[in-house]
Amino acid sequence: MATTRDLLVDTMKQLLWERGYDATSPNHVLERSGVGKGSFYHHFKSKKDLAIAAMESRADELIAEFEQIIRSTEGDWLDKVSAYLLLPRDALKGCRMGRIVQDPSVEDPALIAPLQRYFVAIHQGLSALYAKAQAEGKLQPECSPDGLATATVSVIQGSFVYGRAVVQAGVVTAACETFIGLLAVQRLN
């Protein structure tokens, strides 16, 4: 059953994706969810409080999605990374987490925390994958696993930014395909 609290969290997740944190008001959440102002401040002590709950939920969801793709994709390290990089992503909509990072209010440590947790999880997952591939002699050892993971995350996030600026939804996939091409050269065996 969808409790009022869950409804507020789900609605906030939508709006954080569409408009970020600063530009989303409690009133927007109330209008879209149909919940009343009294209920809002009964379940959450502030907009920030709700946003943190929404971001934690989104982080859980996206980390689980990442781990599922990496785990279940058949093949070697490049197949797994490629599967993740080629998930459908609309540059105009933005990344469901990365979208929020640039908001001025998100310098607040309490608001950064779930974002940081998300990005660290993805980064570590990729880094571990690259490290294992190098240990098995299947990936060139010149670039560090850490550096490769940072670049991988950055290509995805940056293509959202670039794609939105040039108003081309397909840019994320284009950037990721090129990056896969650069990684493919690093494959050994």
Place this chain on the structure above:
Amino acid sequence: MATTRDLLVDTMKQLLWERGYDATSPNHVLERSGVGKGSFYHHFKSKKDLAIAAMESRADELIAEFEQIIRSTEGDWLDKVSAYLLLPRDALKGCRMGRIVQDPSVEDPALIAPLQRYFVAIHQGLSALYAKAQAEGKLQPECSPDGLATATVSVIQGSFVYGRAVVQAGVVTAACETFIGLLAVQRLN
């Protein structure tokens, strides 16, 4: 001489970098610049109007910086791209243009225009460089110049996002160094 108009534009450029578009109010600009409200609306018909002027000015500045680096750096295509990628960049401050892209109000075509002009200019400059290198047989022909340019811009922009999320100023340079490593393998001759 610094006219009032110029002072407003320069102050808006600062604030757009620090807080983006939506979170910057005319009052912020007035407080920091010491200009009065009457002057503001004498020189500009709206906040949007001033922001566009500020973004156009910033685009000119950053495009000129890019072209100067590419032109004046000695060596081959990789030296030139590396020089651009390794410019000092503080992830916590954000890209002076890319910072603004995610603001909800910036879906407005009039506000996107200067951002688009900036990103297209950098993209085309890089793409031309890669195309020339391929034509001269100095760069592997597998990846398209267009794709490589998109990936290059994306790594820079995305590392600003990732770096801000994990609160590490040095991430942009780290990501760019790894990307240079991946490009280096593509060099011929």
Place this chain on the structure above:
DNA sequence: GTCTATAAGGCGATAGAC
């Protein structure tokens, strides 16, 4: 738990004097 009413303050902008 949910409702409606209210509040102080910021927002983007305008009016009209100087």
Place this chain on the structure above:
DNA sequence: GTCTATCGCCTTATAGAC
């Protein structure tokens, strides 16, 4: 060109009844 006063609207809540 610049100043101050004012505007209507929106924001993030809080109060107190039901």
